[in-house]
Amino acid sequence: MSQVDLRGGTGTARIPPVAPTVAADLPAVAERMLPGGLRVLVVRRASVPLVEVRLRIPFTGRGAAHQARAELLAETLFTGTQSRDRVELATAVQALGGALSTGVDADRLAVVGSALATNLVPLLDLIAEVLTGAVYPSSEFSGERERVVEEVTIARSQPAVIAREGLLRRLYGDHPYGSDTPAPDVVATVTEAEVRALHAERVSPTGAILTLVGDVDPRAALDQVEAAFGGWAGTRADPTPPLPALVHGPVMIIDRPGAVQTNIRIGGPAVDRHDPAYAAQRLASTVFGGYFSSRLVSNIREDKGYTYSPRSSVDYPVAGARFTVTADVATDVTAPALLEIFYELGRMAVLPVAADELDAARQYAVGTLALSTATAVGLASTLSALAGAGIGVEYLRDHPVALEGVTPEDVLAVSARVLAPAKLVTVLVGDAEKISAAVSGLTELVTADR
Amino acid sequence: MPTVPPRTETNTIAVSLPAPSYPVEKTSLANGLRVVLAPDHTAPVVAVAVHYDVGFRSEPEGRTGFAHLFEHLMFQGSENVGKAEHPKYVQAAGGMFNGSTHPDHTDYYELLPSGALERALFLEADRMRAPRITRENLDNQIAVVQEEIRVNVMNRPYGGFPWITLPPVAFDTFPNTHNGYGDFHELQAASLDDAEDFFDKYYAPGNAVLTVVGDFDTENALRMIDRYFAGIPPRPVPVRPSFAEPVRTEDRRAVLTDPLAPRPALAVGYRVPDPTADLPAFLAYDVLTHVLSAGDASRLERRLVQKDRSVISVSTYLGTFGDPFDQRDPLLLTFEACHPAESSSAAILTAVDEELDRITADGLEPGELARVQARIVSGLLREADDALGRALGMAAFELHRGRPELINELPGLVGAVTSDGVRAAAAALRAQGRSVLELRAGAAS
Structure with a gap:
């Protein structure tokens, strides 16, 4: 005979009510618009000695070719500058207790990362170095292109991706929102010259937003961002085209x-x-x-x-x-x-x-x-x-x-x-x-x- | 926050790595329930976790998948809570919840606005005392778990690779080799008696840890914990068996064909030291995984991705699900790579061997250890900033070692790993027999 009976129990104990929770204070956001058009938001959050970085750059473009170029740009952005190669960049980020990743969709290019808060300045300098001086070295590019072809081939074998692509295509047709995962055969045709040209045209501070949250002094951080990103300039991206009307059907x-x-x-x-x-x-x-x-x-x-x-x-x-x-x-x-x-x-x-x-x-x-x-x-x-x-x-x-x-x-x-x-x-x-x-x-x- | 200087190699600039100093209090109730409290008022949220010291390694033969199925059953109602009401009470309080089944433990947790602490404690206590499981709910959750297995394993490429498919290559005994998701026939055979036996044996209060982290007053929390948990009668606590297996000296290989996979893949399992017995030695393997595959500056990214161009992606990690600290002995360091059809698994294996030999022979490059330590420590701090992440980490440390305060000490211990320690870890991987699993692409285009 068991000591417990899982089938018993029609208890009537009162479920404890929820006490009101005093909402957290609204975070104080320090904000500055840099002359080049970059909008910067900084919040001090001292719970951990880290700083979180979120940069979003408007990145809309039309067609499968833009999508494939944008994907390769995001994958190779950190593969080299005039002064540092891929491994040197990655080594520097890691030494800051940092990690950076990139991602792109039909609306924006994102650079996301974090580092020990005391290393904010070198982290900003490194990101600015890449944004203003990524060279997309030939030695890295063709290999990365082949790797991304394989990666998207694998992604497109996942039923969840097939389904997402199917729904987006059904909703948006040829609009940039009609696909989330570039086609392998299109990725395979992208050249490094095209990616460099896309960078020159679109990796621009106009309309971009940089958000910093962490154990930093907001006023000082704004000055540090301005010092690091002061040389970054560019033109405004085209707005995302309007969505097509939904075509109902079977x-x-x-x-x-x-x-x-x-x-x-x-x-x-x-x-x-x-x-x-x-x-x-x-x-x-x-x-x-x-x-x-x-x-x-x-x-x-x-x-x-x-x-x-x-x-x-x-x-x-x-x-x-x-x-x-x-x-x-x-x-x-x-x-x-x-x-x-x-x-x-x-x-x-x-x-x-x-x-x-x-x-x-x-x-x-x-x-x-x-x-x-x-x-x-x-x-x-x-x-x-x-x-x-x-x-x-x-x-x-x-x-x-x-x-x-x-x-x-x-x-x-x-x-x-x-x-x-x-x-x-x-x-x-x-x-x-x-x-x-x-x-x-x-x-x-x-x-x-x- | 206090800072712990890491030991660094010569020719590197010593940096101070921060360590957290979360207050940690421990107590236990007369029924054996261990209680860990870590108050912190930086945000008006509270995390509640209950860890039971049973995972899928302990489930009986003929009942594979039962520990996980039972986890689902714990959401089906209890003495004072109807079917599916547990999620409703948590979510209507503005909170979120989940549960998960691991090789060595099963956890249940909530993250809520701090005013909902009492409700969460009540809900966890109610199902610790008396879950209410009916045949209808059991059948329903068997069906749900089968859909979970279809979505995560059967209907997708690389499903269950390698967490389900590598253990049978790496180990010999049922606890270590069997599929924790379970066989469909065995899941369907699960009975109410099985559930009763499993609960009776493993879900005793003395086999559990209750962890509360976040915005609460300790005295008040202890009063509520006493009110809801102290009345749960004590039951015998099972003696945890050893799952130890010898480290093999010979390689073992297996091949599987994944009919849905467009590209081949490779997994290699290596045994690592018992983390509970020798944490510093184990941490050298954790540092090694980062040296090998964390970021573009890591050894295997440089060798396999950037130089040889032989893989599409590579990772190395400790533990079945990639958490180095939530599993007991025996466990694996796993190398995993997806590769183009043109590159052979033999060539990839040779390259991995060469990179491990290079670390063994030459040690780490100047600055390499310090930067890897800096990155690991900031990752630990980031995880612990989340009250729930902190609660889950502290609970595993309490469960395995009775030392939840390791959450504060871990950065310092990572900082104390030496280049020689990492060399020794790399050498130990080379000295043992590898467990190699090749996945053939059944849907190659």
Whole structure:
């Protein structure tokens, strides 16, 4: 006889209430616009003796060739300057207790890193040296190009990447947002001259934002940034072109014969951060699929066991926001899972949410905003992303207030605009032969080649 | 913060590496539950973690995957908490939660606004005392875990490589070789009796550590901990078996074909010293992994990526999931690389051997040790800035060594690793038999 009984228990103990948490003080942001156009934000956060660095440079361009060049630029930016080669640059960064990485998407080129706070000046000098003097040495470039070709080939074999690419293409067509992962055959054609030209044209301080958070004196840090980046000049990038209107149409299957799961991706346009419905949209997505306590998780995971990690999210690229639903489900329950997802989306669009449901989502949104800014890493990333959208630190104070004011009617109204199934498009990556018959009983269907 | 000067080689400028000084308090309850408290008021957040000293190495034969399945079951309700209500109570308090199953422990944690501390303690205590698991919930979570395995292993290229596929090459005994995600048939065979036995044996309060980190008052927290946890009856604590296996002197090789992989890959496992028995010796291997593969200035990046152009990516790390400090003996230092079809695994292995020999023969370059130490230490500080990261780190140190304050001492210990220590580590890798796993690309284009 066991000493414990897992099947017993219908306890009635009171769940402890949550005591009010005094919000953290709004971080004091020291700010300066440098003559070259670089906007600099500095926050002192002395919890660790480090400094976090986030640089974002507008980097929109059109076409697959730009995308491939931008990818190679990001991968080879730190492979050499007039005075230091790749290993010397990496050695110097490491000696500062530092690490730097680069990334690029359809909106911006990012340089992200950290170092011991006492090494801020040499870190800034090194970044400035690369931004103003990267040479893309031939000895590194062709090898890196071949490596990136292989890397994107591997990335594009991942079902999650196939599905993301499929949805982005379906939503945005040939717009720069239509792909996130460059095509290997296009990467293979990029020359170092093209990358050098792209650097000269686009690695520019105009419109760029540098965010520093750490154990630094903000006034001194602004002067140090100005001293390091004073020689950086350039022209303004073209704005991201406007998004194409969404073309509604049948559910698209991208065939992946033998797949044991179907990657369901549903997406459509969302309201942006400046829209009066922004806070309501945040809560609508949360109630629907934005956290574990959501309707989507309760239904297709905790009730039916179709999937492990279903979710919804709203992304805010510069040219327009996007609502996305993601679920990877067992092949044989593809149609039933789709039915339940459409049902839950439709329910959001035509019926009001319950008051307690809305309040739970609200508390979660307010609480996790505080959690995300509790570390230097989190605060730097949050402030940098907000600044990229033209939003200041006051968001940390004002957004919780906006969330407090959202009513069930607001959530219904924004859901009818954004979450309604008729406003969304659907891509399925899976074994077409096994899923087509059942899915075609629910909706119109078209099969695309990969 | 106090600073600890690292030992540096000659010809290098000594730099002072910072170390944190988080206050750490320890106590234990009469039922055996160990409690670690680390108050810190820099942000209004609190992390709560409960670590049970059982991982997938301890699950019974015929029940592979059970430790992980049981982790899922711990979210299905308890005496005063209904199915799926645990996540709701945490999230409606503005918090986040998760659980994870490791070779040697299983953890459950929350990060919340500090006003939600009492609720988190209540929820953890309720399921430590009496989880409520029904046949329906068990069947539901078996299905969910199968989807987790499909998404992370079966439906993707390189799924489970090498964390599932290398251990059977590197080890011989069931605890060390079996798949911690589990076999589908064995998962489906799991019964309520299995759950009851597993909980009874391994989830005793005396087999657990409760860690609370962040913005709270110690006296108040201790009162709440006493209120919710002290009433959980004590149960016998299982004696943890040794999972030790001898270090082989002969190489062992295996080949698998991944039908979804577009490019081949290679993993090599090496045995490292018992981290609990000899932490300084173990830390030399941690430094070695950074010397080998952290950043563009590392030995293998330079050799394999930049010079030979024989790999697409390379990494080396300690522990099954890359955390050097959350696993007991035996564990591996793993080399992992993805490579073009044109480069042979034999050539890559030879190059790795040569680089290890070079470190053994010549030691490190001037400044190399100091810069690697600086980077490791700033990485440790960065992880510990997050209350949850700090809680998980301290809990593992308490679980394995009874020394949560190692979170403060670790930077100094990393700074004390010598060039000779790193040389000895490289030599030890060369002196043993390697466990080599080649992944063939079944979807090469």
